[in-house]
Amino acid sequence: MQSEAKIHTEHGTDSSPQGPGCSLRHFACEQNLLSRPDGSASFLQGDTSVLAGVYGPAEVKVSKEIFNKATLEVILRPKIGLPGVAEKSRERLIRNTCEAVVLGALHPRTSITIVLQVISDAGSLMACCLNATCMALVDAGVPMQALFCGVTCALDSDGTLVLDPTAKQEKEARAVLTFALDSVDQKLLMSTTKGLYSNAELQQCLAAAQAASQHVFRFYRESLQRRYSKN
Amino acid sequence: MAAGFKTVEPLEYYRRFLKKNCRADGRELGEFTTTTVNIGSVSTADGSALVKLGNTAVICGIKAEFAAPPPDAPDKGYVVPNVDLPPLCSSRFRSGPPGEEAQVASQFIADVIENSQIILKEDLCISPGKLAWVLYCDLICLDYDGNILDACTFALLAALKNVQLPEVTINEETALAEANLKKKRYLNIRTHPVATSFAVFDDTLLIVDPTGEEEHLATGTLTVVMDEEGKLCCLHKPGGSGLTGAKLQDCLSRAVTRHKEVKKLMDEVIKSMKAK
Numbered sequence: 001m002q003s004e005a006k007i008h009t010e011h012g013t014d015s016s017p018q019g020p021g022c023s024l025r026h027f028a029c030e031q032n033l034l035s036r037p038d039g040s041a042s043f044l045q046g047d048t049s050v051l052a053g054v055y056g057p058a059e060v061k062v063s064k065e066i067f068n069k070a071t072l073e074v075i076l077r078p079k080i081g082l083p084g085v086a087e088k089s090r091e092r093l094i095r096n097t098c099e100a101v102v103l104g105a106l107h108p109r110t111s112i113t114i115v116l117q118v119i120s121d122a123g124s125l126m127a128c129c130l131n132a133t134c135m136a137l138v139d140a141g142v143p144m145q146a147l148f149c150g151v152t153c154a155l156d157s158d159g160t161l162v163l164d165p166t167a168k169q170e171k172e173a174r175a176v177l178t179f180a181l182d183s184v185d186q187k188l189l190m191s192t193t194k195g196l197y198s199n200a201e202l203q204q205c206l207a208a209a210q211a212a213s214q215h216v217f218r219f220y221r222e223s224l225q226r227r228y229s230k231n
Numbered sequence: 232m233a234a235g236f237k238t239v240e241p242l243e244y245y246r247r248f249l250k251k252n253c254r255a256d257g258r259e260l261g262e263f264t265t266t267t268v269n270i271g272s273v274s275t276a277d278g279s280a281l282v283k284l285g286n287t288a289v290i291c292g293i294k295a296e297f298a299a300p301p302p303d304a305p306d307k308g309y310v311v312p313n314v315d316l317p318p319l320c321s322s323r324f325r326s327g328p329p330g331e332e333a334q335v336a337s338q339f340i341a342d343v344i345e346n347s348q349i350i351l352k353e354d355l356c357i358s359p360g361k362l363a364w365v366l367y368c369d370l371i372c373l374d375y376d377g378n379i380l381d382a383c384t385f386a387l388l389a390a391l392k393n394v395q396l397p398e399v400t401i402n403e404e405t406a407l408a409e410a411n412l413k414k415k416r417y418l419n420i421r422t423h424p425v426a427t428s429f430a431v432f433d434d435t436l437l438i439v440d441p442t443g444e445e446e447h448l449a450t451g452t453l454t455v456v457m458d459e460e461g462k463l464c465c466l467h468k469p470g471g472s473g474l475t476g477a478k479l480q481d482c483l484s485r486a487v488t489r490h491k492e493v494k495k496l497m498d499e500v501i502k503s504m505k506a507k
Contacts, residue, residue, distance in 0.1 A: 206479075
């Protein structure tokens, strides 16, 4: 399976995995684009774009400090309007996913803050947020035990599976499932679903997501290799 | 002496029990605590239910009011859930605006209602474009000892089954709605979603129906919402340690058995109510 990677800017890479059996949209990533945060990344999936910034490990308020590990905080800002209950729910999902992979024990009594801004939403927003978060954490140099990626699957009314759906496909789908998988053995870290589906369909989606996550991890690796290799 | 050990090393204390395949309160790893449900206790609400899962107690009250249907869906009504975790239920909650836990739980219940299609929003419409019912579902936790999502889902389902809506006719001359309080109908509940929560310990062990302390020490949680045909409405796994496909399958089969238990319990209670 050929995967084309072009260097976009000094710190960015592109990828179009168009091999047989893979239907992910074109994705691109740019790191270290903001000067104030310790780490930042912009992740593009088709037309969906999310900007993530990471501050940390930094000072933590005494009321929030945990004696043996770092306190993680996630702030998700929607493109329009004020953050609401749905954003709080998504922040909790991303925070718990990060807590599972970030080695917080190496930085006790500190805080790691992840701020996400939705630039444009054209489907698979949660997956894009997860990918941007991972890339930003890597850029900030936060120690992690594994990388993680987000993959969205949509099931339409006749049971066909679509990976990385667009906004239109998500709206017409019977069920939309988003998974976060880790890079070591593709275990399921986080899952959030919408709509009704059967157990068999869940297994099918999970298997497809695990296969697709390989592409995303390969893209991460190439992106970072290009960034750190001396030309 | 055990109490001292529990305070100093809570994780080690629980591990000792888990090694022998049982839990600190004497349950098996896959056993639920006693579930108690009381339907129709709040007389001022249109529908209500009180659910106790072990020590966790949640009361759900449903009020029906009139509203104009949304402009983009003139033949639909509204179902507005709200989960409240007051300082009464646990020392970790303060008074003031809803904290993160309450907001996440409210969003979860809203998702369950939306995904499972428990009631058709079209059933709540009285006159398309002019009048529809809005059901305000308020879930208040009275005692927080873990597994709040299961308790809330069950309370909501039981309360919805208890709701009786009066028949509404629109008077032609005055164009006002008149509710006939003598003629009331039950809601058409299409599916029965039941939630089953699990906690993951040390990345390997799965326990069902965690208590508050177990949830605090767990490395991850998972909630599965299933309806009677075995279809999943929600697979809510907010981060935490990774799960393999096989472990996920175990959880799903446990959720199927739990659904049967809960459905049986609820049918018994409703039957005993109607018999009065």
